Amino acid sequence: MTDAPNKTGAPNIVILTGAGISRESGLATFRDPDGIWQQVRIEDVATPEAYRRDPERVQAFYNARRAQLADVAPNAAHLALAELDRRWPGELLLVTQNVDDLHDRAGSRRLLHMHGELRRAWCRACDATHPWDEDLGMATACPACATMGRMRPHIVWFGEMPLHMDAIEAALARCDLFVSIGTSGNVYPAAGFVAEVRGRAETVELNLEPSEGTHLVDRAVHGPATRIVPDFVA
Numbered sequence: 419m420t421d422a423p424n425k426t427g428a429p430n431i432v433i434l435t436g437a438g439i440s441r442e443s444g445l446a447t448f449r450d451p452d453g454i455w456q457q458v459r460i461e462d463v464a465t466p467e468a469y470r471r472d473p474e475r476v477q478a479f480y481n482a483r484r485a486q487l488a489d490v491a492p493n494a495a496h497l498a499l500a501e502l503d504r505r506w507p508g509e510l511l512l513v514t515q516n517v518d519d520l521h522d523r524a525g526s527r528r529l530l531h532m533h534g535e536l537r538r539a540w541c542r543a544c545d546a547t548h549p550w551d552e553d554l555g556m557a558t559a560c561p562a563c564a565t566m567g568r569m570r571p572h573i574v575w576f577g578e579m580p581l582h583m584d585a586i587e588a589a590l591a592r593c594d595l596f597v598s599i600g601t602s603g604n605v606y607p608a609a610g611f612v613a614e615v616r617g618r619a620e621t622v623e624l625n626l627e628p629s630e631g632t633h634l635v636d637r638a639v640h641g642p643a644t645r646i647v648p649d650f651v652a
């Protein structure tokens with residue numbers, strides 16, 4: 419680890435998580451052989467064009483994924499990161515690509531969801547976002563402006579700008595340790611974070627298997643997240 423610039427003396431940490439961290443909780447990843455993109459095509463459910471073409475199909479896909487959250491719970495990897503957040507005296511930012519709420523439920527507080535959240539909805543009429551646990555559909559009215567049929571999942575689809583990028587970039591610029599967990603490194607801009615910090619921060623990958631970014635990191639540990647994440651933060 420490099421010397422830390424903040425006044426606590428503890429290194430500044432940025433942790434990036436992906437779908438692999440939630441797999442042992444029972445949520446499918448995207449690109450594994452049993453992944454979501456083996457069941458549905460990205461072009462049918464995860465682009466603004468898909469939503470314009472067939473909003474009901476897209477809403478149904480996300481309604482089912484939102485409902486699934488009731489049947490899953492944070493695992494040992496989510497809990498270990500929440501414990502690290504509680505005890506780490508320096509700067510720490512957990513950036514998740516995941517739209518599930520397992521980091522939130524585990525207790526992580528210094529957390530940003532860069533691809534949105536299943537449990538929020540966004541009104542395209544008035545631009546407000548709201549906590550959301552129910553199904554969304556064309557008959558859903560916005561609680562703020564009452565417009566019907568303009569509420570969509572608060573999810574970042576392909577071609578849309580990920581959320582919180584200014585805060586993420588600022589944390590990456592200050593970080594001394596970057597840890598990537600459970601992500602294949604296929605989707606940008608998240609896949610580019612490791613290249614951005616390497617050379618000035620220690621970089622670590624924790625993943626079931628080598629990812630697209632393994633050749634860029636200082637250290638890689640491969641295995642299931644529920645084992646290797648608690649070991650790493652202990």
Ligand code: BJW
Pocket residue numbers: 435436437438439441442447448449450453464515516517533573574575576577578579580599600601602603604605606607624625626627628629641642643644
């Ligand atoms: C385990 C494990 C266990 C399993 N333990 N590990 C070229 C052409 C076209 C576009 C682009 C291009 N180059 C770049 C782009 C942009 C595009 C992009 O990256 N495309 C690539 C496919 C090339 N990106 C975007 O469009 C983004 N926006 C953007 O760039 O805006 C800038 C901009 C916009 C407009 C104008 C100008 C600039 C937006 C990306 C949105 C991604 N959205 C999704 C779906 C929505 C959410 C949802 O439905 O849930 O987000 S895609 C999907 O992939 C999801 C994920 O967050 C994301 C990343 O996946 P993740 O988490 O890495 O999962 P997997 O399955 O890939 O990997 C899991 C890993 O876990 C594996 O490695 C396993 O081994 C491992 N694992 N079990 C530990 N137990």
